[in-house]
Amino acid sequence: MDRTSQRLLKEDRVHGDVMFPLAAYWIELPAGTPVLDTHWHEEAEFFMLLEGEILFQVDTDYFPLKAGEAVFIESGDIHAAYVSNDSPCKFCALVFHPDLLASAQYDTIQQTSILPLQEKRQSFPRHIRPGIPWQKELLIHLERMMEVYANKMSGFEVFIKGSLLIMLSLIAAEGRSVNHSQSDGADTTKINRLKKIILYIQDNYREPIRTRDLSELVPMSEGQFCRFFKAMTRKTPVDYINSYRIRQAADLLQQSERKISDIALEVGFDNASYFIKVFRKAMKCSPSEFRKGLGQAAGPGQLHP
Known part of the structure; x- marks a missing residue:
């Protein structure tokens, strides 16, 4: 993303607050209803499809998304979703600013995991599917975070931030992370x-x-x-x-x-x-x-x- 274009196509909604820049949304749509119009935001996002099947767009890439699968959307990525068949659609979106994960001081975690994520050099796969064992673990963590967020149990912020850090540890193994820092x-x-x-x-x-x-x-x-x-x-x-x-x-x-x-x-x-x-x-x-x-x-x- 060209950082000189920060306001372009930018969504106005505030996700979370300064103290905890994260929010989750549950959307349920009847058959044939438009899913997501083209937009972007400074926050990163996990989009998890709970029911139905849709066509998802990230920048110029399109791919089908099935129930039980998720998409990771980088900060600044244009994204949209389209109806692909005549069935209801239900999804959850977990939207967070990558700075949520930043260390208070520059340490090993900041150097090896957080900074590469912020710079898109070492990121989650765009399309996350349960058929791949370690990606299924990512999906399980997502489901738990969404459940905890919905219930707003005491300490849910700690649970969610800790879970995101655990998910980063899962992509640390060779061949799992994706480099989105360069584009065509x-x-x-x-x-x-x-x-x-x-x-x-x-x-x-x-x-x-x-x-x-x-x-x-x-x-x-x-x-x-x-x-x-x-x-x-x-x-x-x-x-x-x-x-x-x-x-x-x-x-x-x-x-x-x-x-x-x-x-x-x-x-x-x-x-x-x-x-x-x-x-x-x-x-x-x-x-x-x-x-x-x-x-x-x-x-x-x-x-x-």
Whole structure:
């Protein structure tokens, strides 16, 4: 990841707090509901699929993910998940800042395990599967951490940090860790172009956004840009913009009693009827049903944890 692009495509949510920068999320989605829109965050993430089957994307890599498998997402990696069959989907995401594991002083653990993880030189495999014995151990630790986090038992923070350190010890054996510190130049160019586009969308979603405006940022012809954007996100620019606006609207619906028509205007829709139509398609319920908690969709969390 190009560190000069820190805000690009960046998720706004705070995971945990300064004292313990870690949070876990459980999301359950009915069949056919979108899973995760393209996004990134400074924190690392373990994404564990509990039910269903999906197609997962990390940067420019795509791979099928089955129930009982997990993905490790590096700090700054673009990631998304897509429906791959007509079945419900349930997953848990454990999101943490790598600094959580840092030693108070520079010691052997910091030198041999933490720093290489922070620099992506010695990291977890991207796709973690139970068919490989030592990876199955990683999955068992993940399940225990999520259970402890959910119950918030006394000392759960110590248990989780200790478990993450144990997981680092499991990848210390030769041939287990992965080096993600270097990436293909062409892929880096694509990723940075996408970040530039989505930063613009995030900063301007309240105003009209034309495809031509987005294509000129890269720069590309309008047709070339649309093909590029869909190849990277599996959405058209209009669909992605609408999806981002719906996420903002969902937050406002949960946080205030403002009129639905006012919220539609606030997030960039100039027509309330069209807003309701797009919202219903994305969230499987109307805005008023969502506000009352009557919808089946997972709310704003469905767009990303």
